[in-house]
Amino acid sequence: MDKRIRVLVAKAGLDGHDRGAKVIARALRDAGMEVIYTGLRQTPEMIVNAALQEDVQVIGLSILSGAHNAIVPRVMQLLREKGMDDVLVLVGGIVPDEDAALLKQNQGVAGVFQPGASLDGIVQFIRSSLERTA
Amino acid sequence: MKDTPGGVRVPLALSHQTLSGIPVEPVYGPEAVSPDLVHPPGEFPYVRGIHRDMYRGRLWTMRQFSGFATPEETNARYHYLLEQGQTGLSVAFDLPTLMGYDADHPNSLGEVGKCGVSICSLEDMETLFRGIPLGDVSVSMTINSPANVIWAMYLAVAEKQGVPYDKLAGTLQNDILKEFIAQKEYIYPPRPSMRLVTDTIEFATRYVPRYNPVSISGYHIREAGSTAVQELAFTLRDGIEYVDWAVARGLNVDEFAPRLSFFFNAHNDFFEEIAKYRAARKIWAELMRNRYGARDERSWKLRFHTQTAGCSLTWQQPYNNVVRTALQALAAVLGGTQSLHTNSLDEAYALPSEHAVTLALRTQQIIAHESNVASVADPLGGSYYLEALTAEIERRALDYIHRIDQMGGMIPAIERNFPQSEIADASFDYQQRIERDDQIIVGVNRYQSSSGEQIELLQIDRTAEQTQCEKVAALRRRRDRARVDAALNRLSQAAGGDQNTMPFLLDAVRVYATVGEICDTLRGVFGTYQETSVL
Structure with missing residues (x-):
């Protein structure tokens, strides 16, 4: 039997604007995934611990405040330290193109979704990425 | 889903509902006209505006929300904006300041100066307002949980400038309820937070009589994904809560109610927004007179600031945002706003560049001085459609207000997640409509173009965080511990x-x-x- 895809949707940093994170969480749930939403103001340590405990295959980080260059590398480093390199990390929010390219190339982020990204596109991206690594 | 093969597109049906989902007819007739229309602008219940001569008496305040990096850099931007004809200041603080952390707190990492100016101490506030006479320039400050701290710093700067408290004008946002509901920048639990807000209302009433101690805000509720009706209803119900607490403190309603101000969003649905402002004035006037027995007519008049909808701006084809903002700003003016912030075309990406913010200010100046819409009060009053929509929005908002009354007020409603759930449902529904192409966003799900429009963005100096950390550390060593x-x-x-x-x-x-x-x-x-x- 097919195991449901488990996703942690995390709101990182001090920003409280959770509209996007909540919409994504619902859309992934409606697409049949198991979604764990962390709530607000999660540090990288809290996010990685939650990902470990919940045994997720995907982490979706929502960052709108411009703090992505400080937060994402720390999350990726902690994942490596815990041997969780196989977790698919996605970033959604206000991330300029140059930063998005660097997060993917240098940090190993699988996908960066900017404003206007379609929900369906994100669902498809997760499914196809996990199929490739399975 | 979006493009048929070969790029052939089916013509789009126009919407049969407002952006917020209120059904609309193809045409409206005289049966829609409300009896309230016999009351001209400046008369209770103020559907048509709070002043008889409206903008002829005084134009709205053009107030661009602004702040980034260090107090030094933001101070320079303020001098620039005032030189460009802006008539009031509006301070944007960074997230550490909004959450009550100094720049060198571990939670501040990566956030200092990013979304606004970093303020750690009175020293920073002195720098922020250097060369700006606080007795002459009104200052609005967008801060909530630590609003009392920042306001104390502002008052202390005024003391140093030799400006007496009763000469100070401006607005403190200080609306903690909408933080629990929508924006989520809270620190303390709801009840002590309300006590602190009530402290500021009482202090303003006694000592800073021209300052608005609270700006009861629907803007963020709307940005979090609410409908226009929810924005209106939750905001006015928050207003009721502040009035209840201030009255319980022992203040007479007419002592403080004239200094309560409001802050609404201006979203894309042109008539719905104008109707929302008109309904807001009527509901508030009736609440103040009937529910609280206010006798001073200044207590009945709902005064409001408007900001065009940040959430309506698109990352794709950013120049389209200039047009959206102009239409939204026009709705705010036709709805009788007292002050206005127009968003800049680049704000889906970053805080605005100087060029973009100037264009946004020019948009207001063109509406004010070239379009001639400001010469006549409530120029759309009597439009069959607008009157019908005003009445419908009023009815729907009152229904929400009664439901929250029945829950025991806004704090119990927040504790059972009522407004939060309503907003989450509305925002999910809106996103689904975009996904299904039931809601068209030009440049996003229709009329996309492959060639990217290049715009120049404001770069926040990466040294701002270090500068602020060093300054606050030096201050701690220097002062009298x-x-x-x-x-x-x-x-x-x-x-x-x-x-x-x-x-x-x-x-x-x-x-x-x-x-x-x-x-x-x-x-x-x-x-x-x-x-x-x-x-």
């Missing part, structure tokens, strides 16, 4: 009792206690709040 500790102890005692905390906050900021230290002191007394998130 014993006086700071004594002031914080007195503040802690006052907060634990039932005295008004404002005089104690003033004493603390005058000896250069930092935002983080003061908020930590209050955290020690009140604890902190964690919401249970609803999806």
Whole structure:
């Protein structure tokens, strides 16, 4: 039997604007995934611990405040330290193109979704990425 | 889903409902006209506006929300904006300041100066307003949980400039309820937070009579994904809560109600937004007169600031945002706003560049001086459609207000996640409509173009964080530690009792206690709040 895809949707940093994170969480749930939403103001340590405990295959980080260059590398480093390199990390929010390219190339982020990204596109991206690594 | 093969597109049917889902007919007739229309602008219940001669008496205040990086850099932007003809200032603070952390707190990492200006102490506030006479320029400050701390710093800067408190004009956002509902920048639990807000209302009423101590805000509720009706209803119900607390404090409603101000969003649906402002005035006037027995007509008049909808701006084809903003700003003016912020075309990406913010200000100036719409009060009053929509929005908002009354008020409603769930449902529904192409966003799900429009963005100086950390560390070494500790102890005692905390906050900021230290002191007394998130 097919195991449901488990996703942690995390709101990182001090920003409280959770509209996007909540919409994504619902859309992934409606697409049949198991979604764990962390709530607000999660540090990288809290996010990685939650990902470990919940045994997720995907982490979706929502960052709108411009703090992505400080937060994402720390999350990726902690994942490596815990041997969780196989977790698919996605970033959604206000991330300029140059930063998005660097997060993917240098940090190993699988996908960066900017404003206007379609929900369906994100669902498809997760499914196809996990199929490739399975 | 979006493009048929070969790029052939089916013609789009126009919407049969407003952006917020209110059904609309193809045409409206005289049966829609409300009896309220016999009351001209300037007369109760003020559907048509709070002034008889409206903008002929006084144009709206053009107030661009602004702040980034260090106080030095933001001060330079303020001087620029005032030179360009802006008539008031509006301070944007960064997230550490909004959450009551100093720049060098571990939670501030990567956030200093990013979304606004970093303020750690009175020293930073002195720099922020250097060369700006606070007796002449009105200053709005967008801060909520630490609003009392920042306001104390502002008052202390006025003292140093030799400006008496009764000459100060401006607005403190200080609307904690909408933080629990929508924007989520809270520190302490709801009840102590409300007590602190009530302290500021009482202090303003007694000593700073021209300053608006609260800006009851629907803007963020809308940005979080609410409908226009929810924005209106939750905002007015928040207003009721502040009035209840101030009355319970022993203030007479007519002492403070004239200084309550409101802040609404201007979204894309042109008539719906105008109807929302008109319904807001009517509901508030009737609430103040009938529910609270206010007798001063200034208590009945709902005054409001408007900001065009940040959430309507698109990342794709950013120049389209200039057009959206112009239409939204026009709706705000036709709806009778008292002040206005127009968003800049680049704000889906970043804080605005100087070029973009100037264009946004020029948009207001063109509406004010070229379109001629400001010459006549409520120029759309009597439009069959607008009147029908105003009545429908009023009806729907009153229904929400009654439901929240029945829950025991806004705090119990927040504790059971009622407004939060309503907003989450509305925002999910809106996103689904975009996904299904039921809601067209030009450049996003229709009329896309492959060639990217290049715009020049404001770069936040990466050294801002380090500069602010060094400054606050140096301040801590330089100041008189014993006086700071004594002031914080007195503040802690006052907060634990039932005295008004404002005089104690003033004493603390005058000896250069930092935002983080003061908020930590209050955290020690009140604890902190964690919401249970609803999806």
